[in-house]
Amino acid sequence: MMNSSPVAAPPAIRVTGLTVTRGGNPVLQGLSLDVAAGSITGLLGPSGCGKTTLLRSIVGVQKTTAGRVEVLGAEAGSAVLRRRVGYVTQAPSVYGDLSVAENLRYFAAVLGAPADDPARVIAQVGLSAHRETLTARLSGGQRARVSLAAALLGSPELLVLDEPTVGLDPVLRQELWQLFRQLADAGATLLVSSHVMDEAARCDRLLLMREGRLLADDTPAELLSRTGAADVDSAFLALVAGPAPAAAHTPSAQAPSAQVPSAQAPSGKSGTSS
Numbered sequence: 001m002m003n004s005s006p007v008a009a010p011p012a013i014r015v016t017g018l019t020v021t022r023g024g025n026p027v028l029q030g031l032s033l034d035v036a037a038g039s040i041t042g043l044l045g046p047s048g049c050g051k052t053t054l055l056r057s058i059v060g061v062q063k064t065t066a067g068r069v070e071v072l073g074a075e076a077g078s079a080v081l082r083r084r085v086g087y088v089t090q091a092p093s094v095y096g097d098l099s100v101a102e103n104l105r106y107f108a109a110v111l112g113a114p115a116d117d118p119a120r121v122i123a124q125v126g127l128s129a130h131r132e133t134l135t136a137r138l139s140g141g142q143r144a145r146v147s148l149a150a151a152l153l154g155s156p157e158l159l160v161l162d163e164p165t166v167g168l169d170p171v172l173r174q175e176l177w178q179l180f181r182q183l184a185d186a187g188a189t190l191l192v193s194s195h196v197m198d199e200a201a202r203c204d205r206l207l208l209m210r211e212g213r214l215l216a217d218d219t220p221a222e223l224l225s226r227t228g229a230a231d232v233d234s235a236f237l238a239l240v241a242g243p244a245p246a247a248a249h250t251p252s253a254q255a256p257s258a259q260v261p262s263a264q265a266p267s268g269k270s271g272t273s274s
């Protein structure tokens with residue numbers, strides 16, 4: 001007889017027992033989580049809780065002490081992931097002395113992305129009117145969008161975005177979240193960190209972190225109903241005040257693994273560091 005139960009798609013990211021120490025301090029403490037493919041997952045938590053460190057571990061540029069990080073079925077940082085993962089760091093990593101279009105043409109050439117990709121990604125981030133402007137003359141928010149555009153080159157399957165909406169006005173934030181949704185609808189997986197809790201409602205799933213541990217891994221609706229809170233800010237406070245953090249779930253199956261480190265980073269930064 002055929003088994004009619006649906007087969008769960010493998011997660012885009014699987015983190016198992018991840019421990020990271022930076023400057024002698026434990027920053028991530030045995031973190032386990034899955035990120036579903038084709039969805040937007042928000043990574044939320046107060047400044048210093050370890051969000052960037054987790055994202056760096058996922059793109060393979062962070063030295064880890066223990067545990068395992070698998071991305072799209074390969075070991076985080078594997079060479080095979082170079083064109084499949086886009087990463088936007090908090091600091092825009094583009095050249096100030098090149099125009100927007102020159103930056104994008106340069107990164108497209110480095111990545112071997114299609115020749116018409118620069119124009120596509122410039123339009124996606126709403127910078128077509130500034131394509132010939134020197135990047136150093138752009139506002140902070142515009143520069144951040146050039147960085148985002150670079151990460152969109154080659155249409156990566158996974159986008160890891162570290163606080164992509166910081167410093168943007170509400171209209172631009174809304175437009176970027178619409179873009180994130182379009183990308184997820186087209187099948188991409190997005191992991192987006194933020195400490196703006198009101199962005200949480202735009203995500204399919206939320207990972208709430210505190211002091212290197214996972215406080216919650218829920219949909220926005222589950223998080224609110226579980227805590228009885230009216231918004232994510234209050235839910236976070238309720239969880240902090242609660243008796244014990246929700247246990248981080250342990251993934252039940254292992255995805256296939258692969259080899260060697262290095263991830264697509266617009267700045268061309270590579271290698272791991274503490």
Ligand SMILES: Nc1ncnc2c1ncn2[C@@H]1O[C@H](COP(=O)(O)OP(=O)(O)OP(=O)(O)O)[C@@H](O)[C@H]1O
Nearest residue numbers: 022023027046047048049050051052053054195274
């Ligand atoms: N290069 C480093 N050396 C030593 N400790 C570090 C280093 N970078 C970060 N840390 C420490 O690691 C911890 C987590 O930092 P991380 O940048 O991951 O936090 P975050 O949640 O992303 O914060 P924010 O929201 O402010 O960006 C912090 O306590 C920070 O002081």
